[in-house]
Amino acid sequence: MKITVVGAGAVGATTADNIARKELCEELVLLDIKEGLAEGKTTDMMQTAQLLGFDTKVVGSTNDYAKTKGSDVVVITSGLPRKPGMTREELIGTNANIVRGVTQNILQHSPDAIIVVVSNPMDTMTYLTMTTSGLPQNKVIGMGGILDSSRFKYYLSQALGCSPSDLNATVIGGHGDTTMIPLIRYATWNSVPVTEYLSEEQQKKIVADTMVGGATLTKLIGTSAWYAPGAASAALVESIVRDEKRLFPCCVALNGEYGQKDICLGVPVVIGKGGWEKVVDYKLNEEEQGLFNKSADAVRNMNDVLKTL
Ligand SMILES: NC(=O)C1=CN([C@@H]2O[C@H](COP(=O)(O)OP(=O)(O)OC[C@H]3O[C@@H](n4cnc5c(N)ncnc54)[C@H](O)[C@@H]3O)[C@@H](O)[C@H]2O)C=CC1
Numbered sequence: 001m002k003i004t005v006v007g008a009g010a011v012g013a014t015t016a017d018n019i020a021r022k023e024l025c026e027e028l029v030l031l032d033i034k035e036g037l038a039e040g041k042t043t044d045m046m047q048t049a050q051l052l053g054f055d056t057k058v059v060g061s062t063n064d065y066a067k068t069k070g071s072d073v074v075v076i077t078s079g080l081p082r083k084p085g086m087t088r089e090e091l092i093g094t095n096a097n098i099v100r101g102v103t104q105n106i107l108q109h110s111p112d113a114i115i116v117v118v119s120n121p122m123d124t125m126t127y128l129t130m131t132t133s134g135l136p137q138n139k140v141i142g143m144g145g146i147l148d149s150s151r152f153k154y155y156l157s158q159a160l161g162c163s164p165s166d167l168n169a170t171v172i173g174g175h176g177d178t179t180m181i182p183l184i185r186y187a188t189w190n191s192v193p194v195t196e197y198l199s200e201e202q203q204k205k206i207v208a209d210t211m212v213g214g215a216t217l218t219k220l221i222g223t224s225a226w227y228a229p230g231a232a233s234a235a236l237v238e239s240i241v242r243d244e245k246r247l248f249p250c251c252v253a254l255n256g257e258y259g260q261k262d263i264c265l266g267v268p269v270v271i272g273k274g275g276w277e278k279v280v281d282y283k284l285n286e287e288e289q290g291l292f293n294k295s296a297d298a299v300r301n302m303n304d305v306l307k308t309l
């Protein structure tokens with residue numbers, strides 16, 4: 001098994017670090033356009049191998065795609081992160097060109113790879129990759145909902161005073177401050193709906209905090225987050241390479257599911273060795289479906305911007 005992570009910045013390096021520690025592959029390549037960055041970070045990682053007890057060979061590359069040859073899974077994290085006050089959508093002008101170029105380079109050396117898209121605005125970058133790569137749709141997966149759901153569980157655990165591990169909670173829709181949909185009606189604390197224990201006001205706050213979870217961290221840090229994004233990306237890769245069939249909310253091509261088509265948007269999917277293997281229907285109520293349709297409209301508007309770049 002061989003995995004490549006493109007972009008050796010905060011998210012890419014953290015993703016690679018998690019993949020190495022979990023020993024998800026024999027060889028892991030970290031590639032960046034910035035001279036020496038990936039080589040430096042991978043050497044630093046390899047110097048933790050005996051301390052942490054992993055065996056994965058981690059290799060750095062300055063834009064040399066020959067080193068990525070034969071990758072089974074490729075995670076794209078290259079591109080600008082937002083700064084405080086910005087939306088993810090504002091990154092489209094720069095990141096679309098980066099993601100398009102990276103995808104072409106990757107496919108020259110790994111035509112059968114499964115591609116995980118992380119760069120923002122993630123829903124539109126996934127759509128771009130899906131429409132330009134020529135890959136089967138199941139091999140293009142955007143990562144956003146796993147992270148957003150983890151944040152949702154964090155805020156729920158804070159309000160309930162419980163372990164996030166005892167929670168089940170999912171965020172679907174777009175990976176944007178106004179487009180994500182935390183499904184509080186379906187959230188459970190060891191199978192009991194959390195709505196049994198939380199006031200309406202608490203529920204609204206948890207949903208609102210989850211939606212701006214990324215923006216809140218960006219304001220605090222000065223750039224966007226990386227620990228949870230890296231852990232979420234590695235969890236997605238793990239389900240692919242170990243064929244775990246985890247049910248994760250991911251951004252995938254919809255062909256009528258959830259009432260949408262010609263779009264990539266976050267829905268619950270089974271993740272295994274074939275990529276995303278099937279969409280699971282959560283049977284949204286009218287209000288949730290209305291939010292999903294609004295989210296799709298906003299993402300579709302961003303996808304249309306691609307034609308102007
Ligand atoms: N989908 C999600 O849930 C999340 C997405 N993100 C997004 O991930 C992206 C990366 O974020 P960070 O790692 O914090 O940024 P960063 O600035 O730390 O790293 C980005 C890296 O990409 C590299 N890069 C730029 N153009 C490249 C190219 N053509 N080829 C190879 N490498 C190239 C840069 O040299 C830099 O090292 C951003 O777009 C950010 O918004 C971040 C967190 C979560």
Ligand SMILES: O=C([O-])CC(=O)C(=O)O
Binds near residue numbers: 088225
């Ligand atoms: O907030 C951002 O720009 C980065 C991101 O997507 C996240 O952390 O959810």
